[in-house]
Amino acid sequence: WAGYREYEKVGKSQGSPRMIGIQAAGAAxxxxxxxxxxxxxVASAIRIGNPASWEFAxxxxxxxxxxxxxxxxEExxxxxxxxxxxxxxxxxxxxxxPIAGLMKLVAEREDTSLPKNAVIVCTLTGHGLKDPEIIARDFQKSAPVSADAKAVRAAIINAQ
Structure with a gap:
């Protein structure tokens, strides 16, 4: 927020954005x-019950x-x-x-202040390998394949 305000102050933007916070329902x-x-x-990085920067946010x-x-x-x-x-x-x-929140707001039209052609920016900073076990639950277990090029090729073709 401070960066947006500073850009506006020095004339590098024509205003500051509307900040929409999205919290997980179990940690909001x-x-x-x-x-x-x-x-x-499931979102460990936002599993915070009393944020240190609450007042700033x-x-x-x-x-x-x-x-x-x-x-x-689930969302x-x-x-x-x-x-x-x-x-x-x-x-x-x-x-x-943030993407889950945007999808929900658009689907429910809950936030009527979102203009039809608005530019919306969602900041996504955490890589999926931070919590890989969360999404890995949805993947099928792979079968072992011998370290032979023909066997690997056959496994790839059969998986399609």
Missing amino acids: PIFFQRVVEKPET QRAIDESRGAVHIVSD ILAAQRWLAQNEGVFVEPASAA
Whole structure:
């Protein structure tokens, strides 16, 4: 938020964006406006019940006329899969939360302040290998293949 404000201040932008926070439903202290004693979510990087920067985040939301929304773990994991399958981007669950939130807002038209042709930026910073066991549950176990080029080729062809 501070960077956006500074860009606006020095004339490098024509305003600051509206900040929309997305929290996992089981770890959403800003959304619920109370400390979450035992936060629970598959998104380990946002499994925080009492964020150290709570005041800063709330100020950014308030100053930008933003909002905060929640998404379920199922929505987070669906967004993580969608990003990998459709965009070739493998992110950890916490980084999929903004996409899950965007998908939910668009589907429900909950946030009517999203103009039809708005430029929307979702920041996705955590690589999928941070929490690989979360998404690996959905993959089939591979069968062992001998270290022979013909066997490897046959396994690849048969898998298609």
